[in-house]
Amino acid sequence: MTDVSLGDELTRRVxxxxxxxxxxxxxxxxxxxxxxxxxxxxxxxxxxPRQLAARLLARSDPDVLAARLNALGHPVRLRIxxxxxxxxRRAAELxxxxxxxxxxxxxxxxxxxxxxxxxSASRRGHYEVPREALEVVAAVLAxxxxxxxxxxxxxAAASGARTSAASxx
Numbered sequence: 001m002t003d004v005s006l007g008d009e010l011t012r013r014v015x016x017x018x019x020x021x022x023x024x025x026x027x028x029x030x031x032x033x034x035x036x037x038x039x040x041x042x043x044x045x046x047x048x049p050r051q052l053a054a055r056l057l058a059r060s061d062p063d064v065l066a067a068r069l070n071a072l073g074h075p076v077r078l079r080i081x082x083x084x085x086x087x088x089r090r091a092a093e094l095x096x097x098x099x100x101x102x103x104x105x106x107x108x109x110x111x112x113x114x115x116x117x118x119x120s121a122s123r124r125g126h127y128e129v130p131r132e133a134l135e136v137v138a139a140v141l142a143x144x145x146x147x148x149x150x151x152x153x154x155x156a157a158a159s160g161a162r163t164s165a166a167s168x169x
Contacts, residue, residue, distance in 0.1 A: 010132075013132065014132065017132065017136075067115075067116055068116045068117065068118075069140075071112045071113055071115070071116035071118055072118065072140065074109065074112075076099075076100055076101055076105070076106075076109050077109045077112060077113055077118075079097070079099060079100060080094055080100070080106070080109055080110065080113060080119070080127075081113065081118060081119070081129065081137065083097070084119055084127055084128050084129050085129055085137075087128065088122070088126035088127065088128040089126065089127055089128070090125050090126055090127070091103065091106050091107055091110060091125065091127070094106050094110075094127075110127055113127075114127070117130070117133060118133055118137065119133075
């Protein structure tokens with residue numbers, strides 16, 4: 001892929017992400033209130049989740065969407081993603097961690113993550129989470145802990161997710 005076509009592809013992807021984010025939140029003027037804290041000028045109000053989900057799914061290729069989500073569906077891939085969130089990593093560094101598997105297995109998982117855009121690979125053999133994927137990764141991972149009440153970063157939410165997953169298998 002040439003630099004020009006890579007630039008065009010990145011521009012297209014950024015524009016697509018911007019459009020999707022704008023669908024998530026629409027700004028509406030808030031009623032003026034003064035509760036002793038201050039006055040809100042605007043609030044971000046999410047549209048109806050069913051409508052948003054339907055619109056996003058209708059605009060997406062189900063095979064592509066399933067492949068992207070499936071790439072996150074393996075514990076080793078999530079460990080790789082976590083390691084790469086701390087900074088670029090070489091496959092050998094990842095393989096040195098006892099819970100990652102063999103070098104061949106690591107490369108298999110890296111290929112899946114790179115192919116679906118969750119990681120990028122440099123010419124020097126470093127793997128990292130691309131800047132444009134950081135917020136998406138955070139949103140996808142936070143959504144897996146959501147139970148309607150819990151803070152996705154709390155240990156109670158995590159244990160609830162594990163309990164739900166264990167009871168569904």
